[in-house]
Amino acid sequence: MAHVLVPTTGNPILEDGLLNDGHTVTLIVPANAVPTYRQRYPELSVFGVHSWDDLAELTALNYHLPEVDAVATNDEQCVVAAAHLRELRGLPGLSVADARCFTDKHLMLTRLAQAGIPVAPHRVVHHESEIAAAAEAIGWPVVVKPRSGMATVHTYRVGNPQELAQLRATGVFETPVEDTAHRFGASDLLGALNGARGGYLVQACIDVVEECFVDLYLFEGERLLAAPGRYHKPIMLSMGGGHRHWTVLSPDLPETIAVVDLVHRAVTALGSHTGVHHVEVLRDRSGKLWLGEAAARTGGGIYQAYGLQYAMDVPHVLAQLALGVRPDIDQLTPHYPALTTLALAPAPGIVRHFTSADDLRALPAVVDVDLTLTIGQPVPRGFGSMPGGGRILIRPRATDPGTVLADVEELLAVLALDIALALAKV
Known part of the structure; x- marks a missing residue:
């Protein structure tokens, strides 16, 4: 031991x-x-x-x-x-230099570009007064985001100078984010963008039609397992709130093979050869793939789905990788061709009703249920792009986005979630 x-x-x-x-x-x-x-x-x-x-x-x-x-x-x-x-x-x-490339988006994007990996161009700024000039140099629209961050915290899509002026008037660049997750006591991730150590990013906004993800498991450069999938819509278009869903797919589908190959190239360029990596890939209207961001960890809320899909003991595999032991996961076969996770993000208010977890589990398509809702209690707060109401995993009838969406809407109807909406403060 x-x-x-x-x-x-x-x-x-x-x-x-x-x-x-x-x-x-x-x-x-x-x-x-x-x-x-x-x-x-x-x-x-x-x-x-x-x-x-x-x-x-x-x-x-x-x-x-x-x-x-x-x-x-x-x-x-x-x-x-x-x-x-x-x-x-x-x-x-992982070395400190390589670790920084997995956590500092400026270093990450720079190294990926040097390796020939397609990434959106960006500039580093230190104050909101510099955003417009950077956007003019790159081309509107742009995305403003921290150099180090997670869950889309402090991330904003800005379409033009007028939108920038409106955003600046709200004070978002000068205001820290509340630590609703109670996880950031030793971190600067939630601090205001203005004055952030090393500045923050203004990045060109790709015209995305699909956002994909891959959790990639490597051992000494060998690809052991790739768990690709897609979000129901690009994350930047999901930031207004509401329920979200994503689907874990097979790595052998024509649409996922190129995504997985790009992710493997990117992770190698960033300096990692052993471990699990969560990487997001953007597909634009022409079909071109762009590397979004990469992390040296599992995908939050995603590993539960492929753990069930492959009957894979993810904690045990992570323990093996931590100790430099090769996990025997390259021979795993999926029990399901795809699994969709519905992540619940109800509007703030008091929970009045929802179908019980036991009744949901009895549905033929439902594989797993993990709800954090309690009748008579406030809706649990989420954090950034991480919803707080819990998750329901289902087997979709097919993997095309339209069928998956229809399945999710049917599930939401069965869930019958009823929230007494909180009154706006005056």
């Missing part, structure tokens, strides 16, 4: 996989979350940090940490911190 150091902020999939396999785990968490983690894992050693980006603090903390066999994380905020601790200890894994 091994001892693994795991920097983490919320999703316990890796640490739970290691513990289930009988390994010893030491956790590093945001300092303000240490009491919560010590209560959740009373048998573990838990250390706190005030900033994942402060490598000097991590270096000082390293002297107090135990000897371990590996340092690993499945958390985007912690990828650079984990790499730094590995380098201090001479352990294998």
